[in-house]
Amino acid sequence: MPNLTGQDEREEISHAIPYPTIRRMxxxxxxxxxxxxxxxxxxxxxxxxxxxxxxxxxxxxxxAMTGTVxxxxxxxxxxxxxxxxxxxxxxxxWSEAFLVGAGNLGSAILGYRAFKxxxxxxxxxxxxxxRRVGKMIHDVPVLAMEKLANLARRMKIRIGVITVPAEAAEDAAKALVRGGIEAIWNFSPLALTGLHVGKDVIIENVSLASSLAVLIRRLGQTKAAQP
Amino acid sequence: MPNLTGQDEREEISHAIPYPTIRRMxxxxxxxxxxxxxxxxxxxxxxxxxxxxxxxxxxxxxxAMTGTVxxxxxxxxxxxxxxxxxxxxxxxxWSEAFLVGAGNLGSAILGYRAFKxxxxxxxxxxxxxxRRVGKMIHDVPVLAMEKLANLARRMKIRIGVITVPAEAAEDAAKALVRGGIEAIWNFSPLALTGLHVGKDVIIENVSLASSLAVLIRRLGQTKAAQP
Known part of the structure; x- marks a missing residue:
């Protein structure tokens, strides 16, 4: 059940597979x-x-939603x-994606073979x-931010992954949207909303802080229950 | 709303703050x-x-749940x-924690200053x-698995973070539980359940695959809606 953004479940498009089902797939x-x-x-x-x-x-x-009975x-x-x-x-x-933020977390995600x-x-x-631009991280080139928008449009990239610190997240998101990106997978601690990037952009915020908050809270409750 | 495990929301302990509220905090x-x-x-x-x-x-x-009006x-x-x-x-x-799996993802999490x-x-x-044992990663020592249980009990560690591949996740969880750990924050692609570690252990599965699945699914629906 960890709901990592703390928002309510999205309204589903009719006849679509419900998101909780998708999450279990x-x-x-x-x-x-x-x-x-x-x-x-x-x-x-x-x-x-x-x-x-x-x-x-x-x-x-x-x-049953998959059509297999x-x-x-x-x-x-x-x-x-x-x-x-x-x-x-x-x-x-495969869906091709660009990643913004080639630090620790970004490098880990680039090296996470499971995504492929x-x-x-x-x-x-x-x-x-x-200092990071021009390097290869796990066979993926690190490029200057100025190149993002043009390249995204030319390559018709639709997904952006954000792995920058909170204070840089909004700028990263805006750069991606200028490049025509339609969906953002946000790992920064700042929860992005339609206010940052426009209502049409799909946003999945992975809020590790929310997940950890629930873990620590549950642990506290266990302790309280066992004096 | 991203619910990263696809399970239903936990039943809440009466008088406790609801988990969705905790997630928004x-x-x-x-x-x-x-x-x-x-x-x-x-x-x-x-x-x-x-x-x-x-x-x-x-x-x-x-x-209002915080008591501040x-x-x-x-x-x-x-x-x-x-x-x-x-x-x-x-x-x-602070809650002290042990981490199992000092690879890419583990290193990123050790370097993620925001957790502190x-x-x-x-x-x-x-x-x-x-080859990893004996090193320091972001000022945290990497130790041999054999030392985990004893050290966890001696240091009264209650939280374990799992950043190993799926096939190693169950063993990692069991090693943590042998050390008396009460809560597991699981980043491996294997969703851990009470069947793996016993019903008493608190588990938060951070399923990046579930989050990504919803993102890609929503993107597909947008495309379908705009022919």
């Missing part, structure tokens, strides 16, 4: 890939639910279900620090 | 600190709501509100790779 995918490599062809809803600590009814509803006493075909989830998540094709498996291909990084 | 804090450094003494609910793109009624409810036509006292939020979030004291400002102090890192 990567866990289903990971689990099914494990079964696949163990050579399993079919899996029951109950088994998936138990392994992922979810309710069976929830699993059945979620998986389980059969009573037989279950779901593992290969077909993996393919259906990859289609739903867009993992069957889940559809994100960061093709260039940008930084205001001239 | 870091954003209020960041905004108020900005006002404070601009020398502002009072701020209205409406202004906070506008700046953070929230509903005023939501802001009023959230801030706004006065009509005058607003909230900025300094007092900051202090009240820090108390609610436990940011007025929000109550987390990572005092040691652990890794199975002997």
């Amino acid at each position: 990567p866990a289903y995918h990971r689990y099914l890939k494990g079964l696949q490599s163990d050579g399993l062809a079919m899996v029951s809803c109950t088994r998936i639910a138990e392994s992922l600590d979810l309710e069976p009814i929830q699993v059945r509803k979620d998986l 389980g059969r009573p006493r037989i279950g779901y075909p593992v290969d077909a279900l993996i393919g259906a989830i990859e289609t739903v998540l867009g993992w069957d094709r 498996a889940i559809g994100l291909n960061i093709v260039a990084a940008f930084d205001i620090d001239p | 870091p954003a209020y804090h960041r905004y108020l600190k900005g006002l404070q450094s601009d020398g502002l003494a009072m701020v209205s609910c409406t202004r906070i709501a506008e700046s953070l793109d929230l509903e005023p009624i939501q802001v009023r409810k959230d801030l 706004g006065r009509p036509r005058i607003g909230y006292p900025v300094d007092a509100l900051i202090g009240a939020i820090e108390t609610v979030l436990g940011w007025d004291r 400002a929000i109550g987390l102090n990572i005092v040691a890192a652990f890794d199975i790779d002997p």
